[in-house]
Amino acid sequence: MHELSIANSVVELCAERAMGARVLRVTLEIGRLSAVMPDAIRFCFDVCAKDTVVEGAALEIVETPGLARCLDCGGSVDMTDLLEHCACGSVNLELLAGSELKIKQMEVV
Ligand SMILES: [Zn+2]
Numbered sequence: 001m002h003e004l005s006i007a008n009s010v011v012e013l014c015a016e017r018a019m020g021a022r023v024l025r026v027t028l029e030i031g032r033l034s035a036v037m038p039d040a041i042r043f044c045f046d047v048c049a050k051d052t053v054v055e056g057a058a059l060e061i062v063e064t065p066g067l068a069r070c071l072d073c074g075g076s077v078d079m080t081d082l083l084e085h086c087a088c089g090s091v092n093l094e095l096l097a098g099s100e101l102k103i104k105q106m107e108v109v
Helices: 002-018 038-049
Strands: 023-031 058-064 066-070 076-079 093-097 101-108
Touching: 002 023, 002 038, 002 101, 023 038, 038 058, 076 093
Parallel strands: 023 058
Antiparallel strands: 023 101, 066 076, 066 093
């Protein structure tokens, strides 16, 4: 499962950065086009965090919308999925945001 390995690396990264301190809260930024299910991450996060300093930490997930620039007319396009096209009809798009997945913030004791 895709989400399980992601959750696992998030937990590992947080535990590493916490350097022995207890992690209270983790904020994750997940792009809407990253094909990652926030609910699945939430579930896997709790499983992976068990018996680590991350156990019991609140997981906050911020979903970032997809955004692309049309390479033909220069217009910006809101991306709800990767098959989106520009109002001018072009599918020649440069993805600017929405595929990221990163740890935005972490709170420790
Ligand atoms: Zn266009």
